[in-house]
Amino acid sequence: MAILGTLIRIGLQRLQTYDGQPVFALVYAQWIGCFIMGMVVQQKDVLMQWYLPIHVGLSTGLCGSITTFSSWQLDIFKAFSNYDAAAHYRGYNILAAISQLLVTLAMSLNGLVFGYHIGQLLSHLPFIHSNTLSEIIPHGFSIRHLNRHDVLIVIIGTLSWMGVILAAALTTHQRSLTLACVFAPLGALLRWHLSVLNTRVWKGHFFFGTFAANMIGTLVLAVVTLLQSGVGMSSIACDVLHGIGDGFCGCLTTISTFMVEISNLPLKYTYRYGLVSIILGQCFMFLICGTYIWTHGVNPSCPPT
Secondary structure (H helix, E strand, O other), X not given: OHHHHHHHHHHHHHHOOOOOOOOOOHHHHHHHHHHHHHHHHHOHHHHHHHOOOHHHHHHHHHHHHXXXXXXXXXXXXXXXXXXXXXXXXXXXXXXXXXXXXXXXXXXXXXXXXXXXXXXXXXXOOOOOOOXXXXXXXXXXXXXXXXXXXXXXXXXXXXXXXXXXXXXXXXXXXXXXXXXXXXXXXXXXXXXXXXXXXXXXXOOOOOOHHHHHHHHHHHHHHHHHHHHOOOOOXXXXXXXXXXXXXXXXXXXXXXXXHHHHHHHHXXXXXXXXXXXXXXXXXXXXXXXXXXXHXXXXXXXXXXXXX
């Protein structure tokens, strides 16, 4: 699911990047991911009755990989710093950054709510029946607990990952894309493991697992952007950095889960969680990328994908 989510996100970004585009390309991926997340959350019981792991696969794996928090933070920073050297007064940098912030939040929330509405409509279909699930007791991972469907999913996932690894190793065409698919499952798995902290640290007040995933991914992407902004790089090194940024950081961080969480928290904790996440993410970007860019200038050593 992480590989598929990465391909959807990068595909939408490339499709919507053209001269005269009315809005930045990443917002389409954020909207689609949040829209699917809304339907998945609304139909959680139905999905888990069909096949228990499918809800996690769609929400954490697919939606969490289509949307990305770290790239959003990078785009806000680039707008603040006028990274692309647009010909306008400095004051417009602030307006551009505010646009990146507010448009992404508004579109993500719109996608999530619209997904909720479509999920509610699907509930009225005659072949969709939802029964209250009994309590799910985790036993940890063990081969003894895998059924035939689980084994099949594990085999398909492993073969898919091996396929993109071979594609990245054997071809130079679209190598940054294949490397993004190689790193994608690592980011998604790390985010899933960190999610256990959501119920162990400040439960009901702050989603610490998602926060940790978003901050780690944003920090790594800031370092990747710094390396791409002045250090001499070979084409292979550039492809690896693009792969880490789009694949690992893109799948480690998520806006779809972030939007569900801030929608469900009490109002006071919603603003606290949201503001701390955004402000700290920008602090990482300004401290790591800004200090170099404002002293040495922007000298990209890797071409954009």
